[in-house]
Amino acid sequence: MTIAAAEKSPILEVHGVVKRLGGVDILKGINFTVAEGSVVAIIGASGSGKSTLLRCLNMLIVPDDGEIVWKGQRVGWVQKGSTWVRQKEKELLGYRTQVGMVFQSFNLFPQMTALENIIEAPMTVLGRKRSEIEEEAHALLRKVRLSHRVKAYPHQMSGGEQQRVAIARALAMKPKAMLFDEVTSALDPELKGEVLTVMRELAAEGMTMILVSHEMGFVRHVADEVLFMHQGIVKERGNPSDVLVNPASAELQAFLQRVTD
Amino acid sequence: MDVFIAQFPRFLDATWLTIWMFVLVTTVSTLIGATLAVLAEWAGKPVSLPLSVYSWVFRGLPELIVLLGCYLALPAIGLDLGSVGSAILGFTLVGIAFQLEIFRAGLNAVDKRILEATRALGMSWWLTMRRVVLPQVIRIAMPAWATFLAGNVKIFAVASAVAVTEVMAVTRQAIAVSDQPFFLIMVAASIYAAIASILMVLEAVLSRRFSTRYGLGLRR
Numbered sequence: 001m002t003i004a005a006a007e008k009s010p011i012l013e014v015h016g017v018v019k020r021l022g023g024v025d026i027l028k029g030i031n032f033t034v035a036e037g038s039v040v041a042i043i044g045a046s047g048s049g050k051s052t053l054l055r056c057l058n059m060l061i062v063p064d065d066g067e068i069v070w071k072g073q074r075v076g077w078v079q080k081g082s083t084w085v086r087q088k089e090k091e092l093l094g095y096r097t098q099v100g101m102v103f104q105s106f107n108l109f110p111q112m113t114a115l116e117n118i119i120e121a122p123m124t125v126l127g128r129k130r131s132e133i134e135e136e137a138h139a140l141l142r143k144v145r146l147s148h149r150v151k152a153y154p155h156q157m158s159g160g161e162q163q164r165v166a167i168a169r170a171l172a173m174k175p176k177a178m179l180f181d182e183v184t185s186a187l188d189p190e191l192k193g194e195v196l197t198v199m200r201e202l203a204a205e206g207m208t209m210i211l212v213s214h215e216m217g218f219v220r221h222v223a224d225e226v227l228f229m230h231q232g233i234v235k236e237r238g239n240p241s242d243v244l245v246n247p248a249s250a251e252l253q254a255f256l257q258r259v260t261d
Numbered sequence: 262m263d264v265f266i267a268q269f270p271r272f273l274d275a276t277w278l279t280i281w282m283f284v285l286v287t288t289v290s291t292l293i294g295a296t297l298a299v300l301a302e303w304a305g306k307p308v309s310l311p312l313s314v315y316s317w318v319f320r321g322l323p324e325l326i327v328l329l330g331c332y333l334a335l336p337a338i339g340l341d342l343g344s345v346g347s348a349i350l351g352f353t354l355v356g357i358a359f360q361l362e363i364f365r366a367g368l369n370a371v372d373k374r375i376l377e378a379t380r381a382l383g384m385s386w387w388l389t390m391r392r393v394v395l396p397q398v399i400r401i402a403m404p405a406w407a408t409f410l411a412g413n414v415k416i417f418a419v420a421s422a423v424a425v426t427e428v429m430a431v432t433r434q435a436i437a438v439s440d441q442p443f444f445l446i447m448v449a450a451s452i453y454a455a456i457a458s459i460l461m462v463l464e465a466v467l468s469r470r471f472s473t474r475y476g477l478g479l480r481r
Binding site: 125 | 375378380382385
């Protein structure tokens, strides 16, 4: 982590987050903080709770216990008098607009073109003018190198192109942080690179990023901190050049062996 | 031919009656069926189970029984809708059951992972339905909807059984006062064929339009 990033107050704090799903403890008390402008990578075997944790951060999944704190404010709860009350789904929407998310399966709107996918939420959620946001959408498509695909429908695009549109769609909301959930896992090897390049550029611009990834090379070069999750806890954490090179636990050693094979 | 010319105004009225009953029944049953499909999908078992029973019963019953029930049984409990009213109610009850299933299938075909994306973008449930889900459902359900309607219009001949003077009723009355049953049956057949053909052309046009523009990739 850069010294500048470490000194800044955290933009996101996770305190003792617990989640049970179907009687199984998926997350058993997760703690970490994310400094503004830093990149945190979450790694671990499937079933270790990575994706659940990422969804807790923007309340797509509501934790059973613990706190998510965004810019010093507790997420998902409001104080009424002396008691804390859970927010309803509707009240969480405002928070979600500040945290962009990109998914493994792209999840573009199939009946809309690339451009329409990007301008949809800024128009309908933020109430912005079409002409204004269209200009920004064109700039975002340039940024993800898809200027030539403005009018393409998702089914006409490759996976890599769809995923870059999905990134542009999330960025159009002008989020303060981005969540990436295994965004290259569904892509053919030759298409992963174009998506990772866009992400690397975003990180270089200072975007706060939290990503679940199996791309160890990417994690090593881009992440400021790595969290290794195993059976619902953070088993190891630290600078990627330490953690990934000298794993302390047998679990991480075994995991790294598997993913680098 | 004389009998046709003499009966022409009645055939015209009957055709018109068939068409507007059909349009009314289709509109109402589509709107209610689609709404119930959304409810069945999102309100959970307490709502979806009774709806499943409803659609099972009304898709299974012969239209004639439903119409006779509305025409003969409802007045017994103090609800007399008359012949046209009974026919409209009966066809609508059956129509809702079919539309419910058509739109339910359409909703099921929408990739639910899209809903995570809309939530993550801060879109409310209603906004998601209106802007993202329903436009897809309409595209997916369109062919099945149009196919159902093209096949459904002929069922309206059954309305003659509850004294509605639609095409079939007028045909029977005309046959009774003439000696040209074959010709008159052909007239009736042509009228139904014409209406059904219009619907089938509409179906083909709509299906092609949607499949060329959005065909692949509705699911991934």
